[in-house]
Amino acid sequence: GAGVSQSPSNKVTEKGKDVELRCDPISGHTALYWYRQSLGQGLEFLIYFQGNSAPDKSGLPSDRFSAERTGGSVSTLTIQRTQQEDSAVYLCASSTYRTYEQYFGPGTRLTVT
């Protein structure tokens, strides 16, 4: 079946502009996660959605970052007034409720110039 998809695959933006990154999770997966990975680093947790529960936003690095998940499916991560330090690969993952294995999308490589 279809895996997690993300768009765009690459995004180059100027400092100060807003960007939106999209994630389509695997159908039926109730949990959705956003991570980011800077060059040569591990994954940094950003935000976690589970069903209709309030999202765990504890990993968002600043108030310039926000995310929403509409209809329990597609999610959008928005970064306002982008900075150069926001350059990274943004990874989305999904899983079923109460299983720990996460299925990752291919990521969006964001470059802020």
Added chain:
Amino acid sequence: SQQGEEDPQALSIQEGENATMNCSYKTSINNLQWYRQNSGRGLVHLILIRSNEREKHSGRLRVTLDTSKKSSSLLITASRAADTASYFCATDASLKRGSTLGRLYFGRGTQLTVWP
């Protein structure tokens, strides 16, 4: 701070040799997982070991877990050039089962290179 830390940071071996990567973590866990990443993009889940398990096998993969030492190892036997990738351990670090279900803590990974 990151929960898991892999060791070594980089490993270079010949095809047919075994590759061993280690992971240390800091707090109590429910599960520990290993993931593989090719070319800096999406991760692929390899294997999960629960805190009450000591060893698990999947094909050419063998994972051990020592909760007293807060460490795990991933062994890839008879390595192939196609195993070249970054390998990450990830823990849930849940202090209370279900309290932070799903959130994973990743290390910086081990870059494995397998030469033909």
